[in-house]
Amino acid sequence: MNIPNTILAMLVGILLTLVSLWYGQNHGLLPVAASDEAAQVDGLFNTMMTVATGLFIIVQGTLVIAAIRFRKRKGDNTDGPPVHGNVPLEILWTALPAVVVAWISIYSFEVYNAMGGFDPMAAGDSHAAHMSASSKMRGAAIAAPLPAADAENPPASAPSPNNLIAVGVGASPANRGQNADVSVNVTGLQYAWIFNYPDSNVSSGELHLPAGKEAQLNISAMDVLHAIWIPELRLKQDAIPGRTVELRFTPRRVGEYPLRCAELCGSYHGSMATKLIVQTPEDYASWLQSQQVASNPSLEKAVAVNPGNLSDSDFLAPYTTEMGMNPETLHQIHHTHH
Amino acid sequence: MQGSTIDPSKTVVNYHHAAAATDSHHEEHHDFRILGLIVFLIAEGMIFMGLFIAYLTFRAVTPNWPPEGTPRLELLLPGINTTILIASSFVIHKADAAVKQNNISGLRTWFIATALMGAVFLGGQLYEYWHLEFGLKTNIFASTFYVLTGFHGLHVTFGLLLILAVLWRSLKPNHYNSEKHFGVEAAEIYWHFVDVVWIILFFLLYIL
Amino acid sequence: MTQAELQATANTPTHSPEPGQRKWWEYFTFNTDHKVIGIQYLVTGFFFYLIGGVLASAMRTELATPAPDFVTPELYNGIMTLHGTIMIFMWIIPAGAGFANFLIPLMIGARDMAFPRLNAVAFWIVPPAGILLLTSFFVKPPEAGWTSYPPLSETASKAGEFIWILSVLLFGTASILGAINFLITILKMRIPSMGFNQMPLFCWAMLATSGLILIGTPVLAGALILLAFDIVAGTAFFNPTGGGDPIVYQHMFWFYSHPAVYIMVLPFFGVASEVIPVHSRKPIFGYRAIAYSSLAISFLGLIVWAHHMFTSGTPAWLRMFFMIATMVIAVPTGIKVFSWLATMWGGKIRLNSTMLFAMGFISTFVVGGLTGVMVASVPFDLHVHDTYFVVAHLHYVLFGGSVFGIYAAIYHWFPKMTGRMLNEPWGIVHFVLTYVGFNLTFLPMHELGLLGMPRRVAMYDPQFAHINLICTIGSYLLAVSTIPFLVNAIWSWVAGPKAGDNPWQALTLEWMTTSPPAIENFEILPVLDIGPYDYGMGDRSTEVDVPFSEAKEPVLSAGPSSVLRADPDPSVAVNPSDRQPEE
Secondary structure (H helix, E strand, O other), X not given: OOOOHHHXXXXXXXXXXXXXXXXXXXXOOOOOOOEHHHHHHHHHHHHHHHHHHHHHHHHHHHHHHHHHHOEOOOOOOOXXXXXXXXXXXXXXXXXXXXXXXXXXXXXXXXXXXXXXXXXXXXXXXXXXXXXXXXXXXXXXXXXXXXXXXXXXXXXXXXXXXXXXXXXXXXXXXXXXXXXXXXXXXXXXXXOEEEEEEOOOOEEEOOEEEEOOOOEEEEEEEOOOOEEEEEHHHOEEEEEOEOOOEEEEEOEOOOEEEEXXXXXXXXXXXXXXXXXXXXXXXXXXXXXXXXXXXXXXXXXXXXXXXXXXXOOHHHHHHHHHHHHOOOXXXXXXXXXXXX | OOOOOOOHHHHHHHHHHHHHHOXXXXXXXXXXXXXXXXXXXXXXXXXXXXXXXXXXXXXXXOXXXXXOOOOOOOOHHHHHHXXXXXXXXXXXXXXXXXXXXXXXXXXXXHHHHHHHHHHHHHHHHHHHHHHOOOOOOOOHHHHHHHHHHHHHHHHHHHHHHHXXXXXXXXXXXXXXXXXXXXXXXXXXXXXXXXXXXXHHHHHHHHHO | OOHHHHHHHHOHHHOOOOOOOOOHHHHHOOOOOHHHHHHHHHHHHHHHHHHXXXXXXXXXXXXXXXXXXXXXXXXHHHHHHHHHHHHHHHHHHHHHHHHHHHHHHHHHOOOOOOOHHHHHHHHHHHHHHHHHHHHOOOOOOOOOOOOOOOOHHHHOOHHHHHHHHHHHHHHHHHHHHHHHHHHHHHHHOOXXXXXXXXXXXXXXXXXXXXXXXXXXXXXXXXHHHHHHHHHHHOOOOOOHHHOOOHHHHHHHHHXXXXXXXXHHHHHHXXXXXXXXXXHHOOOOOOHHHHHHHHHHHHHHHOOOHHHHHOOOOOOHHHHHHHHHHHHHOHHHHHHHHHHHHHHHOOOOEOOOHHHHHHHHHHHHHHHHHHHHHHHHOHHHHHHHOOEHXXXXXXXXXXXXXXXXXXXXXXXXXXXXXXXXXXXXXXXHHHHHHHHHHHHHHHHHHHHHHHXXXXXXXXXXXXXXXXXXXXXXXXXXXXXXXXXXXXXXXXXXXXXXXXOOOOOOOOOOHHHHOOOOOEOOEOOOOOOOOOOOOOOOOOOOOOOOOOOOOOOOOHHHOOOOOOOOOOOOOOOOOOOHHHOOOOO
16 A cells, blocks of 8 residues: 555654643653642643653654664765755744744743732832841841740741842732731741741741642741742742742642752751641641640740751751651761761 | 766866965964954953942842941042043053054153053052941942952053063064054053943942 | 765865874873864863763762762762862863864864964863862862852852862863854954855854853853852852842853853754764755854853742743743754754765764753753743752753763764774764663653752652662663773774774865874865765766755755855855856
8 A cells, every 4th residue: 555645744743743642641740739820830841741742752753764764775875965955944943943932931921920920019029128137147046036036026927018029929810919818937947947827926847738728938048048849839939048038829739748948058958858738727727726835835945946056967866757767877977977 | 067977177177276276375374362352351341241230239139229337439539540540541542553653662651651550540549448448348338349449450450560561572672563563452452441341330339 | 076085186285295193292281283282172071071970970879879878968069069060161161172172273274273372271271170179079079069059158168169169260261261262263264265154063153152151151250259259258249148149149150151051062063063964974954044043042042041040039020031032042952953853864874973972962952952941931940940850951951962962073073183993883882871871860850850859969758769779770871881982982092993084075174184184284275165065966976866846855855056055165166056257
């Protein structure tokens, strides 16, 4: 049977499209999406993956076919045909990628807007606001008990827009103009996160949030750059000493998700991890209450340590279990190093 | 032309042609040093550009500029200094004009004048440093001030050394003449560069 | 007569009687011959590549298991920092400079670079800078990554960080001096008959690269000067405690370091454009499109730096601008990739080690390009920024792009450089090991990043253990793949079969002289009797019929008259239709 070239090309094209579409939806590379926005990011990624799969197959396929079909045969020392270019073809493969990237740009813009990237409160140019007082507290500040520190200077606590001097991701268009349901001040320090709930004066080493409620993180850092990353929310934001950055999102799915530092912050950067615990609003309320009752006095003690006075291994001891190693190992490696 | 075979005899014709086209081969290759210097100064200019933009950014993100407690910069001395430096650019150009007319003593006179003006400028800078009420670490403005003026001062010093080197070489008879005076031109171009950088710097630090 | 013979016949008078053999010790001296300097760069670069590779293997060994058990986390960060710095500043950029030094004057028919002494000075800065960088191991190596973001870089291991700054400043100086030389040599020292549109594409690529070096590198120097003041003098440019701003450093750093990616990869785009037509025996497809797209990439490369900073608090409109500008780079890059594929299509491809590495280059670089468009998208980048996805992406660009390109170039020009052929079967073994090892190491890293593993960590969540183990095994394969190459190169340099002037029957001018080229390259100025890529055009005795307007295979349906072609010299063109009467 003799299939004409055009039909063959068309069949290959259709097959290519189908494979790309299928793989773009079924690559299974991403973890679960715990918020609506995360699902939208996944949609964007799937689209890009579809296009990428198509192009990947075209390029690798061309390479392989060319290597087989146009390989030099034994004894053939002639040259190929003197083809120097084809203007319509050049135009085609200039225009096509241009259209594709324009389309991906617009799509990205839409998703970013839906996430709240253009919330004027967070994305505006209030860049020139004050370097907040928290920047002066380096080192010493960690030694101060947190509630007290909060009382005298509210560095990260006030969600008032004037305080925001770096920009993160703000309210999604639907929630714009209103305050988030839960506001948490996040402070990164070598090598831990501290989450402070200003409304109830609770501090915690893990981030608890109620499902379905919009949360606002006011992120800053004590010492060096850190970055808060919650893969299941597809969100990441650098914590910058001297600045407070806003990150707003609505977790939907109840569960425990890792929360990691994503900006190199020192030797134990890899162990700077904790959990985001998304609870039902009822569970969340009871957790908050239990913390208010129980933790306040102990917290002063717990947080009133200056890491500068501790050796790395002492400081890290509480975190080592989470990493699946025991404190002795840590102690050992620390000592072998010195 | 498709399908026409080219026989080797034609290429012999070409070969003669080629030889004819290239018989000027041992001619001295042109002097690209001035061009090289200009390209180098573009790169130098980018360092200053980077530092200027860093300065402007610091200025933009710091709420009060200059930060509280910075005394106002006095304008008189730097103003005089600036005038001297700008004037020296004209003076050094005189030297270039002189050497192009084979006037080596004129070259020396004008180069000495430029060198003196440069030295006065540097002296003025040091005097200003001495009498400023802030140090390198006082605040972000002070730091940028010292680094920018210091980095520029380093370039002035280097320019001064270049001028002195040209002066030293001009002592050798016929080292520079109306045909051959790369050193003179290079020193001049470099000096103009230093001058232009200073004008921008002066505007940014003192006036803006 | 074949094409190559035509070009060679026309250039007979330029041909020296003797190849210019150098004594081995001349390579250890301050020599102003561009060919010596080129080889010096390459050998020095390869030496540092081996060191960087050992560091990489140490990192992968550490990451084979989740716990930090092989090296301490401090040392891990030091190794990681030096690995990045060495690979970028001491290997890939010097390797590009090495080929540029060796090839540019030969390709444009010059006797040497515009400033030979400056050239030697530029080279001799590199080894001391590299050794200086390595000495930081004796204090405490810098721990802040090759990006050296403050405030971390200002607090952790200050001495090491200061050494790092000095070494990178030295290296930057060398790079700028080299770029001045390339730029002026290409602009001013071409043979009179070689217009811009007859220049080999490698020269176009180096033109674009040099522009980037000249504009970008000084800004990095500015940033490092300020950083050094912070560390040594106690100023607070980038330290918020004293009123500084760490974000300013990031802007200045990336203003150089994003273009640096193109500085590292553009020369090897040029290499691919040289190698693919020679070994496909077919003219380069769309010469002008490839040439001008280099310039487009270099211009766009200068205005996209903040896409490295989407998570660090840049205003939303700025993020959108940088996102779109970044995505636009896919267009000129796509032009190149499609043009290379079209060059191969319909050719007579010699599947030798050079061509395999060139095809491997396209194959892996494309993956880096595709993920590059993905990470340019702001919402997606918020997820994968600073994760193993980015590690995978950058290695697909810099290893899959640059290093594969370097190997293709070595296999292609080794005969010209040494006068001897490399062993072909071992070259193929080397390619297979490299290609498999590379993909085994870096492909799984995409998945690691998407799942949630941040980069630059010495310890990680046990859930990632399996994939990391695969990466580590791949990296060992990659390390082993260097051995056949090293043995092959050393043995062939000493005792390989003689190469002759033009073993690949190529048409560019470097093949018209002896191997290794005579000390002064050419006796007289060479000529372009036929264009640099005019394969299949000169001798029509074995005629190939070109369908001029056949719609079925558009890649093969345009003729020699294409406006995109690189023309031969009209006054000496061998083909009558290319000749124009002299006025």
